[in-house]
Amino acid sequence: MPVEVFVHKMTDHMESGRIIQWLVKEGERVEQHQVIMEVETDKAVAELESPASGILKGIRPGAVEGARVPVGETLAFIAEPDEQVPALPPLPSVGAETAVEAGGTQTAAAATQAQAVTRQVRATPAVRRIARELKINLDLVTGTGPDGKISEEDVRSFAAARGGTLADATLATASPEPVEWVDLSTVQRLTGERMVQSIQTAPQFALVISADMTNALQLREAIIDQIAKETGERLSITALLVKIVATALKDQPRANASFEAGRVKLHKRVNVGVAIGADAGLIVPVIKEADQKSLVQIVRELQVFREKARQMRFSADDLSGGTFTVSNLGMYGIDQFNAIVNPPQSAILAVGRVIKTPVALPDNTVTTRPIMNLTLTVDHRAMDGVQGAKFLAEIKERLEKPELLRDLERI
Amino acid sequence: MSLGDDGEMTSKEKDATSLGSTRPVMSPDLIVQVPQGIPAKEMSYQEAIREALREEMLRDERVFLMGEDIAKHGGAFGVTRTLFDQFGPERVRNTPISENTIVGAGTGAALAGMRPVMEIMFVDFSGLAMDQICTQAAKLRFMTGGQCKVPWVLRMPQGGGAGKSTAAQHSQSLEVWFAHIPGLKVVLPSTPYDAKGLLKAAIRDDSPTIFLEHKFLYSFRGLVPDQEYVLPLGKCDVKRQGKDVTVVTSGAMVWHAMVAANILAPKGISVEVVDVRTISPLDEETIGASARKTGRVVLVAEACRSYGATGEWGMVVVEQAFDYLKAPIMRVTGRFSPIPFADSLEKGVWPETDDVVRAIQRTMA
C-alpha cells in the first residue's frame, strides 16, 4: 500500500510551506526517516523525513523547487518497486503567505486585523485630501474622534509635530539622500511581522529586577570544568538561566501560559525557547521540558542549536512548542533591555550583562557586586503585575540563594 | 413669519409651514429674487405662469394652448383664465379626454411648425401619454437625424400636501420619469419669479420640455419684475448663500429648506440652498461647486425615496466633490409609498421643515 508523502504542520499555525529542494529523485530508494525534502516554513528551513521505506514515486506535478504547498497535501508516494501509485492532479495554488502567526487563536484573523487596522483608517474624503496634500501617511496619524476617526486637526497637528510640510516640500524638491536597500530574509521578515502583531494584540508591560550574581558565579566556577568535560562547552549564564527559569516556571505555572480566546491556557510542559542570533536573523529554538533536563543536557542542546543556527537547519520540532523565552544580550554588552513577548507565549525574560556595581551593605558600607539586570515583559491579558513580580522575584531568588543554587550542582 | 425666541417654530407655525392650507403662510419675504428698486409686482405662482403664456402668445403667433377645460373654464387650476377671452378658441383649445393624442397632436403640430403649449391636468395622467411623450416626441429629432424638431411645452401640475388630501392618483411627483428620457427637458420652478422666467424659456426652447408646476405653490406669492425677462434653462439658482451645509432641492421643498435655513442661522449653522430648477439637463457645476465649498450636503425632494432625483444628485455630488466631503451625503425624501388618503396616514409621507432641520443638524454633527 503506497504511503503518502506530505508536508506536515510543522509549526503551530502553519498552513503552507515552500519546497526548497528534493533531496532524492523519483524512483530512488529511501529509508524511513531519511530526509527527502527541505521545506521553508514561516520560521526556518525544516527537513521532511520519509514516512516509510521504499521507492519514491508519483511526485505530484507542481511539487517542485520554489513551489508553495499546502500542509497535508499529498506530494508523492513511497511504494514497493512494482506497486502502482495514483496520478496526482497538479497542485492547487496557494494564496499569498498568511505568514503572520497569531498569538492565541487569532491566527489569520489577527493577521488580517493587523492589516485591517491599516486599511480601515477612518477619515472623511476631505481629510484624506488634506493628508495627501500635506504628504502625510494616514496610517501614522492617531485619530482623536470616535472609533479613532481622524479629523483635519489631527492631520495638521501631526504634520506640524513632524516638522511640517515645508520640510517635506523641500525634500520633494531637494536632491534625495543616498540610500542602499537591504532585503530581509524570510526569518527576519516573519519575525518582524510577528513582533508587530504581538505589540498590537498583547498589552505588554515590563518588570525589572537586578540579581546579585555572586553566588551564581561561584557555582558556575565550581562546575564549569565538569561541564566542559561532559560537553566540551563552556557553561554559559544562559544555560544556567534556562535551568533556573524552567524550575521557576514549574513552580509558577501562571508564567508558563498563553492567552487564548479570552482564557489563559496553562501549558503542562515547560519548553524554554532561547533566542539565538544568526546571520539570517533571530531564531528561537526550544529546549523541551527544560525543567526535567540536567544542566549537561541543556548545555548540549544549546550547543547543537548554535550549530544549527549557522546554517539555519532546524527541524520543525526544534522551533515549535515553546512556552517561555529567554533572551540574553549580555554578551553584546547590553546592560538591560525590554524584549517583546513572543506570541503565543505570555512572557519573555531579557537578560543583560553582569556588571560590577557598587552596592550598599546592610551596615551601610559600600562594596561592589556582580549585578545582572533581568527584565520580564508580560502580556497583561495573561498575567498581572503582581503575578509577574512574583515570578521575577523567584528567578532572582534562585540566582542568589545558595541553597537553591545547590540543586544545580547535580548537573 | 415669526420664529419663537429661541429660533424654534411654534407648533402653530409648524402646521402652517406644511405648505399650509389654501392660503400659504410662507411669506414672499422668504425668497427674494428681485433686487430693491426694480419695478415689480407681487403676484401668485399661478398668475406668473399665466403672464408667461400671455406674453409668449402675443409675441409669437405659432404659440397656442391645448388641454382639457382650459378654454372658457380657464383650466382645472385656473392657470389659463382670461386667455380664451383674449386669444379665442383656435389658440386656446379645449380637447377631448385624450391625453395621448393631446400630446401626439401637439407633437404633430410642432413638426409642422407650430409651438404648442399643452396641458395635462395632473402629472398622474401623463401615463396615458407616455408613448407620445417619451417614445415619439423625445426621440423624433434624433431618429430622423435632425430633420425635424419638436418645440413644445407640456405643462402638468404635480405634488401633494396642503392638507388637500388629493390621495394616490392626484398627488405624485414624477419628474424623474421624464428626466430619465434623453431628448426631454424637465423644469420644476419653485417661485412665481422662476415660474414665469422659466416658462418663457421653455416655450422659446426648441426641444420638448416638461414644465411641472407644484399645484400647492399656485397660491404662493412673490415679486415679479414688470420688465420682460427670461431665465436660462439648465441652471440651478442658489437661493441662499451659506458656508456650512449645502441643501440641494427643488419645487415646494425649496420653501422648507429656506425656513430650515432661517431656523438654523441663529444656531450658528450657515445653510446654502441650491434650487435645481431644471431637473434635466442638470446643472452639475453649480451643485458641485457648492458641495466643494461646504463639504456637507443634504438632498431634499418631495418625490418618494427610491430611485428618485436625490439618487442622481447624490452621485453628482460624489463625482464633483468627493474629496471635499466632511460627512456622508444625506437625503430627505417622500415616503416610498402610494399616497394615502387619511390624514393620519398621509402625515409624514412628505418631508416637513423639521425633517430638513434635523437632517442638517445630523450632517453637522
Next chain:
Amino acid sequence: MIKLPCSSYGPMQMEVQKELLLEMYRRMLRIREFELGAMDLFKRGQVKGAVHPYIGQEASGVGVCMALRRDDLIAGTHRSHGHTLAKGADTKKMMAEILGKETGYCKGRGGSMHIAAFETGSLGALAVVGSGIPLAVGAALAFKMRGEDKVCVPFTGEGGSNTGNWHECMNMASVWNLPVIFVLENNQYAVSTKVDTVIKVKDLSLRAQGYGIPGVRVDGFDVLTVYEAATKAVARARRGEGPTLLVTESYRFEGHYAGEPEVYRTRAEVEEHRKLDPIPRFHKYLIDNAKASLDEVKAIDTEVKQEIADAIEFAKASPPPDPATAKDYIYA
C-alpha cells in the same frame, strides 16, 4: 381568400393622364424592387435589425400618395418603405438609411423602422403601432390654424385601428374638422393575428360612422380605384369639410418581417393572393387599354431595376456615421 368589395364609388369615373399612369407604375415597381433588394440584403446579413416588406400592398400606398401634393404630409408605420417611396422619396437615401449609413435620410440614426423624409413630406415611419397617427392629426391642426390647404395622411393597418391612438385621433380630427385622410390598409394580419379575431365589424369603413365622418372601402390591389377614392377624400379635406376614413383591402405577400416563418397562414393562401398582385395587374391594364406601349413599360422596368441597383451600390459604398457625432440631435 379575401372577399373584395365593390368600390364605394362604383366604377372608375376619373380620367387619369398617361404621365400619371406611368408614374404610378414606376412607383409601384420601385417599391417592389426596393423591398426585394432590402430583403435580399437582410438575408445576406448586411441589413441589421428588421425590415417589414410592403410587397403586395404597393397599389394602396401609391394610389393614395399620387393623390397628394409634395407639401402634403404622410405619417407611416413600421411597414413604411412603401409609403415613403410612394410619396417620392429618394431610393439612395432610403437604402443608405436601411444600412445605417451617414448618407441615409436620418443619417443612420433611425434605420428601417424610423425612416423620415421630411423634404418629400414624409413625417416618418413610426414603429409603435398607431403612434404616427396623432402626429398627422397635429400637423393637420397646424395647417388649419394657419389657413393652409395642405392635408395629412396617417397610414395604419387594421391592427392599428384598434389602438387608443386611432380612436382618439378619429374623434379629435372629426370634432375639430381637420384635413386628415385616415388610410386604413387592411392587410388581414397583424403579425399572426387575423383581423376577424380582433374586430367584430367586417366592413372596417363602418367605423367612421361612430365619428360622424364618411368611410370608404376600396380594392387595395387596384391602384386606380385607390387613387380615385383618395383624390375625392383629399379634395374634401382641402375644402375644409374634414376627415375621411379610407379602407384599402389588401394582403401582404411576405411575412410580417423579412425572414419570418409564417406559421399562422398556409402557403396556399399566400399563393392565392399573389394572383391579385397589383403590379402585373396594372401592367396588364396599361397594355390592354393602350395606355402605354410595351416598350415604355419595359423601359420603366429596366430603369427601376437599375435605380435600385444603384441605390444598393450607393448605400454599400457610403460611410457609417462618425461615433464622434453620437450625441448630436438629442436636443434641438
